[in-house]
Amino acid sequence: MSSDSCNSRHFSWLMKSCFPNPQHHHHPHGPHPLTPTSAAALLRRQTTISSLPDDLLLECLSRVPHSFLPSLPLVCRRWSELLDSPTFHSLRRRHNLLRVTLFAISISDHSSLSTASLCLNYESAWRVSSFLHHGSFLSLFSHSRLVAIGRRIYVIGRTAMLRYDTWTGAAVSLPGPVASRKKFATAVVAGKIYVAGGCARSEAVEEYDPESETWRVVSMAPRKRYGCFGASVDGVFYVIGGLRIGSLGNEGLVVPGSRAKGSDAAAHVYASSMDLYDVAASQWLRSRTVPGGGCVVAACAAAGFVFVLSSHAVELSFWKFNGARKSSGFGEWYRIRAPPLPAQVRLDSTVRFGCVAVGEKVVLIQVTGCIDDLLRRSGRTERGLKEGLVLVYDCATGDWSRGVDLPEAIRHAACVSVEY
Template sequence: MSSERERCNSRHFTWIMKTCFPNPHQTTTICPQPYHPTTTLPITTTTITSLPDDVVLECLCRVPPSSLPSLSLVCRRWARLLHSSHFSDLRRRRSLLHHSVFAVVATDSGFCAASLTDGAWKIALFHPCYDAVALDDFHFLLAHARLASIGPRIFVIGRNAMVRYDTWTSTLSPRSAMNFPRKKFASAVVSGKIYVAGGGSRSTAVEEYDPDSDTWSVVSYAQRRRYGCIGVSVDGLFFIIGGLRIGAAGEGNEFSRATGGADAHAAYASSMDLFDVEARTWLRSRTVPGGGCVVAACAAAGNVYVLTSHAVELSFWKFDARRKSSNHGGGGGFGDWCRIKSPPFPVQVRVDTRMRFSCIGLGDKVVLIQVNGWCVDEMMRSGRSVREGMVLIYDCGSGEWRRGADLPDLFRRAAYVGVEC
């Protein structure tokens, strides 16, 4: 985009702000030609504030992305429209959305965020957390938090609390906590609302968060209890993938410790449950091929991408999650699973409790972040863990991987999310 299109100076904003409010001193009348004393017609000045929302949205969606943060400060109505799902949907249809990966971490000094932009990690915010949330509380909040983004806003969802980070205004604000405490749960955004499931032993409730009213509500109950599951969304569906299936025979020590010993029986779940958000119905579950442990998942370009592990072997799978038009809203007609090119790690990676991956969908790209873990070659030499901080990017169109900018040391224990605005 040219620099001229990106330019938006204070004079332009002064005019924009004036047009938001009618002029109380406007008394102009116009006399059409030919003039006749009985045909003088008063003219009411038309301002932006008198236009309907859909017309204003059409105007705002054409503004250069660099000017959107400033426009959100013009008035409350514009802020509401710019943060609405309608604005994001409109820009998405016009291919105007910009995608970034954000990393969020709690340091000894405060809250810190970085974004992967133009091939490099850049510090986006440092906040001492004095007014939004205490630093010790924020460390606890991020320990097992899930991140969800709606437009330019990132919601950090913890076990007993939630914080909203606005990437446009660089501000933090506390939000309402979930009704049921959860740990290592699934979360995803569908049609501008956040959905969570799993991660608890007391209830199978699926909760919905409305950012406009800052409220959580139970919308359904899951078919099975899961712990350590992953959530993604495609085509109006909330996918709950992998984790430990609670209640089956097997090892459940981690879940037992997390829940105080309740329901220790568990087994790895190589499946995904599908919840239709609009219809409030559950579709037939799908089995993840290969029978391995799901270690990461995301959605991109209408597909669900899943990374599975078999000890030292990683496999990468794609599921066509776009529903067929004849079955839309019904039992669900989908494409097939397809094994695709595995991520090109330079050495074999042993997946265990010290290993963690994050998988983020960004438009037609998948960003895979290896946070830490065991490299088999190094382990055989020294027995020590190696933190890679590696970032790999998969192009959904070409089917090829490429190396991205490695994580800075500070963000190797962060939480990650994709942001589009």
């Protein structure tokens, strides 16, 4: 069963063999002498997959074709727990069966949760689904952030969180961060979720443990940021860009262009800075500055690097930071080829980007702003590209390519990748 061409007959045997055979009975007067043929038949009846130890069972489950994976947790609790283990993930990687899928999630004010998924190397169109979530707090997710652990996506709002299972489509309500946050940084380090920034009242960095489903404060950030981005490489939580939260400007923010003394300089420093938190050592490393002096508009981590997209009002620059702490190049910046935006795209405050690592690739998604509107404002009459533009950067070759545009049914979405 090494490909998706595996037929359902073999898979049905795999599931049925997890349960005892009800037609097999022991003779009340003891065993009868067995012929070689009958002994082999009895051995086949007694050796079911449920009798295998965990390591052998995991070896079998790890070879199941990708299309059958969503059904496996439904067989029994034991299978469900094994499928959540790191060993299952490692075996899938060893057998070269892992697939990385890009997910976009949008939550409306009408208690509707919409998702779209795309497996870059195997699919040519997004798969869209939508369902109602019976909850009165979905407005808290207007500026949510997404992270993924295993097959589950965590949608983190201001004070609430949803856990979405990409296999079953089930969404479960969970407690959100203790501090109310908006447009904050988040990333996963060693199987736990970390959030920082987006809170005017506290510099607290919080950690979420999926096993205990609890939040706790682990540190105080060196700066209060709003609109920042998160990434993680080699055990370090990166808090990147954003605006300074202070006493100046609207909503307590120091904003570029304000007339307050020193506000332009403060906004510039925060917009291009990066703080590094060593999770294992519980300490902050030396902060870094993104070269070029632009404003960070998107960031993610892939292939041992932190990738940062910066805006310079009329153009974009693209950088990568070496996050491998044991390498001689740790801490070095490299300017790489900027995304080749179509000529119709005019950068302004209405255009937003999402940056997601998908395996050894970086996917850039235009998640808000309408290019048609920009064309009308610029006086151009030809139709441009709609929002949802997807560009893919190959970390190995350094090449950009055009991806499949985000579906019209799920605009203004937050994006994340899931590997299984």
